[in-house]
Amino acid sequence: MKNIKVSLSNSTPVLEQPVEYVERKGIGHPDSLIDGIVERASTDLSNAYADKTGMILHHNLDKGLIVGGSAKAVFGGGEITKPIEVIVAGRASNRYQDIEIPVNDIVINSAKNYLKENTRFLDLENEVRFSTKILEGSEDLKHIFGRSSEMPLANDTSFGIGFAPFSVTERLVLGTERMLNGKEYKDLVPAVGEDIKVMGIREDNRITLTIAAAFVSKFIGNADEYFTLKDRVKKDVESFVGKTEKGYEVEVVVNNGDNRESGSIYMTKSGLSCESGDDGSVGRGNRVNGLITPFRNMSLEAAAGKNPMNHIGKIYNVLANLIANDVIKLYPEIEECYVSLVSQIGRPIDDPRHLDIKLGAKDKKIVEKLGNKISGLAEEELANISYLTKEIVAGKHNMF
Numbered sequence: 486m487k488n489i490k491v492s493l494s495n496s497t498p499v500l501e502q503p504v505e506y507v508e509r510k511g512i513g514h515p516d517s518l519i520d521g522i523v524e525r526a527s528t529d530l531s532n533a534y535a536d537k538t539g540m541i542l543h544h545n546l547d548k549g550l551i552v553g554g555s556a557k558a559v560f561g562g563g564e565i566t567k568p569i570e571v572i573v574a575g576r577a578s579n580r581y582q583d584i585e586i587p588v589n590d591i592v593i594n595s596a597k598n599y600l601k602e603n604t605r606f607l608d609l610e611n612e613v614r615f616s617t618k619i620l621e622g623s624e625d626l627k628h629i630f631g632r633s634s635e636m637p638l639a640n641d642t643s644f645g646i647g648f649a650p651f652s653v654t655e656r657l658v659l660g661t662e663r664m665l666n667g668k669e670y671k672d673l674v675p676a677v678g679e680d681i682k683v684m685g686i687r688e689d690n691r692i693t694l695t696i697a698a699a700f701v702s703k704f705i706g707n708a709d710e711y712f713t714l715k716d717r718v719k720k721d722v723e724s725f726v727g728k729t730e731k732g733y734e735v736e737v738v739v740n741n742g743d744n745r746e747s748g749s750i751y752m753t754k755s756g757l758s759c760e761s762g763d764d765g766s767v768g769r770g771n772r773v774n775g776l777i778t779p780f781r782n783m784s785l786e787a788a789a790g791k792n793p794m795n796h797i798g799k800i801y802n803v804l805a806n807l808i809a810n811d812v813i814k815l816y817p818e819i820e821e822c823y824v825s826l827v828s829q830i831g832r833p834i835d836d837p838r839h840l841d842i843k844l845g846a847k848d849k850k851i852v853e854k855l856g857n858k859i860s861g862l863a864e865e866e867l868a869n870i871s872y873l874t875k876e877i878v879a880g881k882h883n884m885f
Contacts, residue, residue: 487836487864491856494843498821499652499780505687507658508777510885511666512603513679513699513757515551515765520885521603523549523573523767523790526595530577531793531878533591537584541874544577546592546619547790547798551765554612556754558702558761560710563754565612565761571596574618575790589617604679605671606701606755636835636871637795639828645801646784647774647824649809653730654692658685659775661694664725665718674721676704676714678756693736694722699753700740711750715739771885773802782823789884793877797828800873801837803882808863812842815862816855821845824863835867 499505510517523546534542555567573596579588593615600609607613651659662683664670671677678699686693698718705711722737740751753760768787771777786798793799805824812822823843832838840863844852876882 487840487867488838489840489842489860489863491842491844491852491859493849493852494821494823494845496843496845498845502780503689505652505654505685505780506778507652507654507685507687507780508771509658509662509683509775510770510777511662511679511681511683513666514682514770515553515680515757515759515763516767516770517765517885518600518603518757518759519549519551519571519765519767520770520787520789522571522596522599523547523575524884525599526573526592527790527792528878528880529595530586530588530591533586534578534581537586538581541792541794541878542578542581542586544575544588544792545790545796546573546575546577547767547787548574549767549790550574551759553759553762553764555762556760558752558754560702560705560707560752563702565608565754568612568614569607569757569759570614570616571600572616572618573790576621577619578621588619592617592619604755604757605675606678606703607757612755612760636833637874639797639830639832639834640792640795641797642828642830643786643797643801644784644825644827645786645797645803645805646772646782647802647805647807647809648781649806649813649822651774651776652687653733654685654687655776655778657692657694657726657730657735658683660729661696661722661725665696665698665722670721674714674717676701677718678753680753680757680759687733690732691734691736693738694726695738695741696722697742697751698739699751699756699758701756702752702754705752708745708748708750711752712743712745715743773882773884774806775883775885782825793874795834797826797834799877799884800834800870801826801828803873803877804866804870808842808866811862811866812844812859816859818851819844819846819855835870837867840867 552570554569680699791799
């Protein structure tokens with residue numbers, strides 16, 4: 486038996502608490518953009534390593550920055566007057582025996598491809614500058630990375646956190662951003678840019694969704710059109726909420742900082758706030774489950790860009806969420822599940838120093854009845870942990 490403890494949670498379930506905050510930074514938010522870029526870079530580099538050497542080599546690309554540019558957005562158009570800068574930093578192996586791996590070229594191409602696929606109105610050749618600051622990793626970490634041929638050894642003493650199920654507020658916040666940034670909605674309302682942030686505030690059964698959405702200037706002819714579009718977004722979200730959740734009073738607020746009298750509105754040339762001063766940094770945005778949840782246990786690890794072989798800051802955060810969701814699916818009498826795993830550097834990743842599972846249930850007897858089964862489930866997940874590397878490289882798990 487691994488170092489696993491299953492116990493009754495002593496905290497009040499989130500749904501029963503009087504207040505809850507939930508945030509989601511959408512795919513076009515600068516923090517999310519740089520998370521996506523470094524994660525794509527890690528994935529592409531992992532595939533390149535495997536193709537050239539038959540294995541994934543040591544790398545961590547979880548230090549990245551988007552430096553916002555300058556722009557002028559006017560009704561019907563605009564221009565980016567100072568390019569956005571994308572900087573990826575980290576450590577990566579550029580050679581294996583006599584095989585060279587063009588790390589910097591791979592990372593730059595990854596960044597360009599990610600932005601091409603996830604933004605619509607950026608001129609990547611003229612409006613974005615790309616650079617890298619990537620060096621070889623330290624010998625001790627590279628040695629740990631390649632020491633075991635059977636089970637990777639943890640390259641850090643760190644922890645991962647997961648929970649399930651999502652609350653109503655969490656589902657609404659995540660669902661609203663995904664709806665507004667979905668292809669179907671973009672086809673219907675192309676003036677809504679990718680930089681969307683949703684903040685959910687629940688007070689008892691009343692939820693306020695405050696949405697910041699960067700509108701695209703080329704689709705807007707004047708102020709009246711802007712406010713008409715803004716009102717449409719509000720009504721579309723209200724319709725989405727009405728179809729999604731019942732029993733809650735939901736208020737939707739869009740671009741609350743607008744001031745019609747002064748002419749201050751949230752309009753951009755590209756649909757991205759990073760065109761004119763807003764910056765982004767890896768790890769400042771959503772957790773692995775796609776949300777920022779201050780009323781829950783959270784890890785502050787930046788999962789995006791970390792290597793998928795033995796970096797606990799990535800693997801354990803994914804695994805914790807998988808275990809928590811499996812517990813909820815298999816045992817409906819469990820109302821809430823929190824999973825925490827902590828590693829020790831150099832220890833096999835299938836053998837955490839400790840794995841803690843806290844269960845929310847009406848009766849302690851439920852936990853006593855299911856404790857061994859849930860512990861066994863977690864142990865089985867740990868025994869199969871190596872499959873996560875393949876799934877992460879295949880893009881089957883979100884990192885933000």
